[in-house]
């Protein structure tokens with residue numbers, strides 16, 4: 116469907132590909148790192164459907180890597196199709212972080228990202244993640260060590276600060292840029308906020324105005340129009356999407372398409388949603404075994420069919436499912452009952468537009 120009017124300051128003019136070092140991010144859309152979510156199988160689904168310009172892995176503990184943890188090595192499950200791939204590291208020891216950065220680059224990471232956004236106590240009590248935002252000396256040493264250790268771009272994902280009286284992201288970003296950091300992603304909340312309230316995108320604008328390298332905005336983008344508004348209000352170079360992609364990788368497709376054409380795509384069909392949920396589940400089972408995969412995705416599979424009548428019942432049943440066959444049967448019930456309805460909605464959408 117063609118837009119009738121392409122204004123000079125349209126989304127297609129705003130959302131130009133950008134570069135992090137020599138890596139082209141096209142479209143300017145990034146899948147956010149999410150621990151226990153953006154593992155190989157989910158990244159694969161997001162890449163196939165959403166084709167974001169950049170994908171970030173779930174965070175890798177550099178201490179665990181240092182101690183050769185088997186579970187951590189399993190996170191090195193990236194493959195060619197997902198590139199360019201940014202591998203996110205967390206830790207607070209400059210030497211260990213640099214050592215880990217070298218390892219992930221040897222294994223093919225396109226970009227090394229340093230986590231300064233994770234607010235969960237388990238991470239922060241080790242001095243890592245968002246705790247670095249209140250420990251400038253260590254943060255600077257970490258960035259310096261990682262930049263010196265690798266020859267790929269190093270980026271930093273931050274929150275605005277530890278809390279509202281410690282908004283350190285701007286002075287830190289200025290310092291990190293001097294040390295050689297090549298881009299920043301800013302989630303518009305403080306660590307103390309967790310996920311409370313709405314993201315404050317003014318903090319994204321502040322960091323964008325303070326540095327010369329690209330800034331990716333993050334926080335509460337749930338639609339193509341949110342992405343556009345974030346770009347307009349903050350001047351950010353790209354948009355990072357996290358939670359909205361869980362169980363809905365089409366959000367990436369929709370935003371990317373809107374950025375490139377200014378057009379809104381019709382929604383995915385219920386059939387496609389169910390097939391994708393099963394693809395995700397089967398792929399996870401190949402990596403982790405069926406039992407673990409089903410348990411792990413119990414919360415996510417229902418999101419694939421959210422909004423369809425019968426989805427709530429499916430969610431209640433999936434909580435007790437232990438095999439892929441069971442999940443398929445439960446989803447099939449949603450499909451059998453409302454498949455025609457989804458087709459009807461799609462046809463109606465197409466007819467209206």
Ligand SMILES: Cc1cc2nc3c(=O)[nH]c(=O)nc-3n(C[C@H](O)[C@H](O)[C@H](O)COP(=O)(O)O)c2cc1C
Nearest residue numbers: 147148149150173174232302334335336356357358
């Ligand atoms: C389940 C989950 C896990 C996350 N894990 C990470 C992580 O490993 N590293 C990180 O920098 N941020 C992590 N985040 C934060 C997201 O990357 C993102 O900054 C945040 O969700 C805000 O973006 P959104 O509103 O698009 O979800 C996580 C978020 C969620 C929901």
